[in-house]
Amino acid sequence: MARAQSPRRRLLMTLAAWSVALLIFFPVLWMVITSFKTEASAVASPPEFLSADWTLENYAEVWARSDYPRFFWNSVVISIGSTLLGLAVAIPAAWAMAFVPAKRTKDLLMWMLSTKMMPAVAVMIPLYLVFQRTGLFDTKIGLVLALMLMNLPIIVWMLYTYFREIPGEILEAARMDGAGLWNEILHVLTPMAIPGIASTMLLNVILAWNEAFWTITLTTTKAAPLSAFIASFSAPQGLFYAKLSAASAMAIAPILILGWFSQKQLVRGLTFGAVK
Amino acid sequence: MSTQTNRLAARLMVAPSVILLFIWMIVPLAMTLYFSFRLYRLLTPERTGWVGFNNYIWFLNSPDFWLAIWNTLALVGGVLIITVVLGTLIALLIDQPVKGQGVLRILVIAPFFVMPPVAASIWENLFMHPQNGLFAAIARGFGAQPILFLEQYPMPSVIGIVAWEWLPFATLILLTALQSLSSEQLEAAEMDGAGSFSRFRHIILPHLTRAITAVILIQTIFLLGIFGEIYTTTQGGPGSASTTLPYMIFKQAIVAKDIGRAAAGGIIAVILANIVAVFLMRGLGKNLDA
Numbered sequence: 001m002a003r004a005q006s007p008r009r010r011l012l013m014t015l016a017a018w019s020v021a022l023l024i025f026f027p028v029l030w031m032v033i034t035s036f037k038t039e040a041s042a043v044a045s046p047p048e049f050l051s052a053d054w055t056l057e058n059y060a061e062v063w064a065r066s067d068y069p070r071f072f073w074n075s076v077v078i079s080i081g082s083t084l085l086g087l088a089v090a091i092p093a094a095w096a097m098a099f100v101p102a103k104r105t106k107d108l109l110m111w112m113l114s115t116k117m118m119p120a121v122a123v124m125i126p127l128y129l130v131f132q133r134t135g136l137f138d139t140k141i142g143l144v145l146a147l148m149l150m151n152l153p154i155i156v157w158m159l160y161t162y163f164r165e166i167p168g169e170i171l172e173a174a175r176m177d178g179a180g181l182w183n184e185i186l187h188v189l190t191p192m193a194i195p196g197i198a199s200t201m202l203l204n205v206i207l208a209w210n211e212a213f214w215t216i217t218l219t220t221t222k223a224a225p226l227s228a229f230i231a232s233f234s235a236p237q238g239l240f241y242a243k244l245s246a247a248s249a250m251a252i253a254p255i256l257i258l259g260w261f262s263q264k265q266l267v268r269g270l271t272f273g274a275v276k
Numbered sequence: 277m278s279t280q281t282n283r284l285a286a287r288l289m290v291a292p293s294v295i296l297l298f299i300w301m302i303v304p305l306a307m308t309l310y311f312s313f314r315l316y317r318l319l320t321p322e323r324t325g326w327v328g329f330n331n332y333i334w335f336l337n338s339p340d341f342w343l344a345i346w347n348t349l350a351l352v353g354g355v356l357i358i359t360v361v362l363g364t365l366i367a368l369l370i371d372q373p374v375k376g377q378g379v380l381r382i383l384v385i386a387p388f389f390v391m392p393p394v395a396a397s398i399w400e401n402l403f404m405h406p407q408n409g410l411f412a413a414i415a416r417g418f419g420a421q422p423i424l425f426l427e428q429y430p431m432p433s434v435i436g437i438v439a440w441e442w443l444p445f446a447t448l449i450l451l452t453a454l455q456s457l458s459s460e461q462l463e464a465a466e467m468d469g470a471g472s473f474s475r476f477r478h479i480i481l482p483h484l485t486r487a488i489t490a491v492i493l494i495q496t497i498f499l500l501g502i503f504g505e506i507y508t509t510t511q512g513g514p515g516s517a518s519t520t521l522p523y524m525i526f527k528q529a530i531v532a533k534d535i536g537r538a539a540a541g542g543i544i545a546v547i548l549a550n551i552v553a554v555f556l557m558r559g560l561g562k563n564l565d566a
Binding site for chain 2: 263
């Protein structure tokens, strides 16, 4: 709803919008700034901006003190693995719900979403025990499964809202040409659905990457991802601000950058198609 | 291919998702239900047995219970109000023809990509810390006493942190909705002499209803289970001042090591979550239908 406005008003609005945006972004910025300071400079009072002692030492030390590459690799495997597995299960379901809707499809979708409202803490002990017994505890495959199931309702919902916008006539035409069910999915539907699948994938990689409860509860060392890595850094009071900031920056940087590149695709998917 | 086989195929395609989710839901739920009627303490594992509703009675009579319910509602309600109101205002501001809209979006969305333990520890250490935090430095700059955020105002502080995490989500969705509003309609209203408030009240707000509905539904799902932010910052304290229902269950299971009572709390939480879910789905589900 862009409308013509006087230059003065425009300048004022620009200033106001930029101030608000910088204020929201500031905590992240301040964390990054702090991560390049020496520990003494990080806790100096009054706070130091330009006069601070700048250093890369914190990153070097965090890198040396912990096995960052392993945590990073675990995060990558768990978030991408759980998303791909989730897509494999959800794509047929969402396709069927969108193109061959039954009487109960809407209820089924609502039920799926409602499973996400069950507080994770409430079922923490049983899942912990199940994972211990089945040997899934502290394994990447265990976390892939857990996060896949955790995000499955969202994956189905998002795909469903995208698939529903694909015109049914195209499928009927393909059917007339004698295309079988799998051909229909592979050659007709999939190419049209790729943008929707891509943004579903992006959002779920981000959700899985940032998931902290199950990843910390169900791992100790072998399969621990970056959320567990950061939890191990946040204990000491005061003395290690710069290192904590460096570790935090290393934990969020990959997904922050991915998110920035894909924010346009994300926004629509996030609303389950409620906002166009 | 006949419709009959098509229907059957469709069922088969939906089945894996439904079966997996059902198992994922029912197995832990059944185990929790079983534990909730048992004496099961990790410190005295040899003493076991059925205890009827004792765990439930203990949980419901605990002085923390109603506080935890209140805190949970305050957290969900507080964050929803802050994010919807501020999100609307910020979306209106960014929607103006301002310079660098693309960069603005990137700045505003950033908190959404920050994982909860990092968000909580940034706020706890770099901002709210009474000696080294930036807020304390600002207070000292004005000659005031630093505010003990997490000690004196634990719930408002936690609500603030969580609201910061979810503000980008609300803002971006509302912004997307705003951008689909036709400017002709607004111009016509302006010609008719409608002031900016009345334009907002009668044209913009009704247009945003669907988006606000989506924000409330999706955020509530995530907010009901908030745990990491409290664990990182206040640990539910001081005392039980910032203990929510999920955190109270966690304390019973991990600190008190009483699995039976924690399980009873879990079942209570599941029942309450389902009540909220039914209300949300009834009220909002219709709104989300295209």
